[in-house]
Amino acid sequence: MNTYWVKTPTKSYPVYVTGLQDEDSWLKPLKKIVGTSPLLILTSPRVARHCWKTLKKALNVLDISYQIQLIPDGEENKNIKTVATAYSGFVKRKVDRSTKVLILGGGVLGDMGGFVAATYLRGLKFIQVPTTLVGQVDSSVGGKLGIDLPEGKNLVGVFQQPEAVFCHTPFLKTLPRRELRGGLGEVIKYGVIDDPKLFGFVSRNVEKILGADPVCLLEIVKKSVAIKARVVSEDEKESGLRMILNFGHTYGHALERLTDYETYHHGEAVGVGMVWAASFLIRWVYVQNLYFCQCWIW
Numbered sequence: 001m002n003t004y005w006v007k008t009p010t011k012s013y014p015v016y017v018t019g020l021q022d023e024d025s026w027l028k029p030l031k032k033i034v035g036t037s038p039l040l041i042l043t044s045p046r047v048a049r050h051c052w053k054t055l056k057k058a059l060n061v062l063d064i065s066y067q068i069q070l071i072p073d074g075e076e077n078k079n080i081k082t083v084a085t086a087y088s089g090f091v092k093r094k095v096d097r098s099t100k101v102l103i104l105g106g107g108v109l110g111d112m113g114g115f116v117a118a119t120y121l122r123g124l125k126f127i128q129v130p131t132t133l134v135g136q137v138d139s140s141v142g143g144k145l146g147i148d149l150p151e152g153k154n155l156v157g158v159f160q161q162p163e164a165v166f167c168h169t170p171f172l173k174t175l176p177r178r179e180l181r182g183g184l185g186e187v188i189k190y191g192v193i194d195d196p197k198l199f200g201f202v203s204r205n206v207e208k209i210l211g212a213d214p215v216c217l218l219e220i221v222k223k224s225v226a227i228k229a230r231v232v233s234e235d236e237k238e239s240g241l242r243m244i245l246n247f248g249h250t251y252g253h254a255l256e257r258l259t260d261y262e263t264y265h266h267g268e269a270v271g272v273g274m275v276w277a278a279s280f281l282i283r284w285v286y287v288q289n290l291y292f293c294q295c296w297i298w
Contacts, residue, residue, distance in 0.1 A: 001025065002222055004229040006141065008236040011161040015141055015225050018168050019218040026168045027058035033127060033163050034100055039066040040093065042086070042113045043104040044073035050174040051131045055104055066102075067093050073109045075261035078148045080156070086116045100125045100163065106132035107139040107266060111154070114145035118160040128165045132175060133183025133217075134267050136167040137190070137224035138245075142232040153253045159237050169221055173212045180210050182267030185248070187220050189274060190227045193244050198223045248274030 002017040018026040043052065048070065059066060069089045071082055095101075101124050103113035110128055117126035130140035146157020172180070184202065191199025201219065202209065208216045228245070235242035252273030256264055264272070 004225050006229045007233045008161060013161055013164050015165040015229055017222050017225055020170055020214050027062060027166060031062045031064065034064055038099045039064060040095055040099055040101050041066050041068040041104060042101055043070060044109055045070050046073060047105045047131055051104060051171050073105055075108055078108050078112050080147060082112060083116055083147060087120060090120050097121050102127045102129060104129045104131060107134040110135050110140050111145055112147055115147055115157060118145055118158050125163050128162045130167060131171040133172055133180055134186055136221050138186040138228060140165045141225060141228045153257055167221055167225060169217045172217050177210050182265035185267035185271035187224055189247050190224045193247050194227050195223060248277055251276045
């Protein structure tokens with residue numbers, strides 16, 4: 001079990017990255033985090049079909065009791081309507097301020113479920129258990145939570161850090177190739193902005209990664225989480241350094257919105273956005289150099 005700490009002014013918490021060798025112990029720290037509090041599992045029908053068996057087994061081993069609530073996922077459902085449905089479910093299940101919420105799902109469910117937990121009863125404590133590559137390497141770490149409006153993506157949200165994040169990489173073997181390819185967009189981002197060795201590792205092992213090789217997946221999740229944890233620890237609320245994590249996202253979000261979230265997965269849109277951003281920078285540098293040369297000649 002690999003542990004990385006996010007240390008912000010508002011909270012310090014662990015991010016656990018585990019692989020096949022941790023199958024019997026990957027969720028063990030949850031017992032101490034939950035304690036005697038009620039636990040509500042928030043997930044979607046799609047995620048539950050693929051990942052619930054693994055989580056249920058771990059919860060039973062730890063003898064943790066829980067309730068479960070299902071909400072729809074997918075970018076098209078990341079809106080106030082789904083949030084209201086979740087709130088109603090919390091009321092029905094008599095969720096109170098002692099309840100802890102465990103969010104099992106990908107990036108969309110993590111963002112939306114975290115937002116629900118952070119705003120219900122003015123804030124419940126929650127745990128992230130991301131099940132996609134995008135979720136594990138990026139969106140589950142850092143406490144940025146939110147939903148979309150018709151006018152744009154992630155326009156409503158809050159900053160609230162989780163109690164812990166459990167990135168169990170065997171969940172990734174349930175993903176189709178396209179989901180892994182999209183998740184690589186975020187991994188490549190980390191390579192470009194911070195770690196050339198990670199970029200090189202992805203370049204050399206891209207087919208293994210897309211084939212869900214467990215060793216390669218564990219490596220890229222560890223490297224990405226380490227970068228994200230360090231950046232968030234230095235700049236929790238995106239007032240400076242953390243803005244570097246948005247590389248490719250401005251163009252990417254616009255592309256997602258312009259195509260009604262139907263054509264590109266998030267990681268794919270970020271990949272296109274990084275290419276566009278890099279192209280713009282190259283053109284800008286070219287124009288500046290050309291202007292300098294002309295001034296020097298004249």
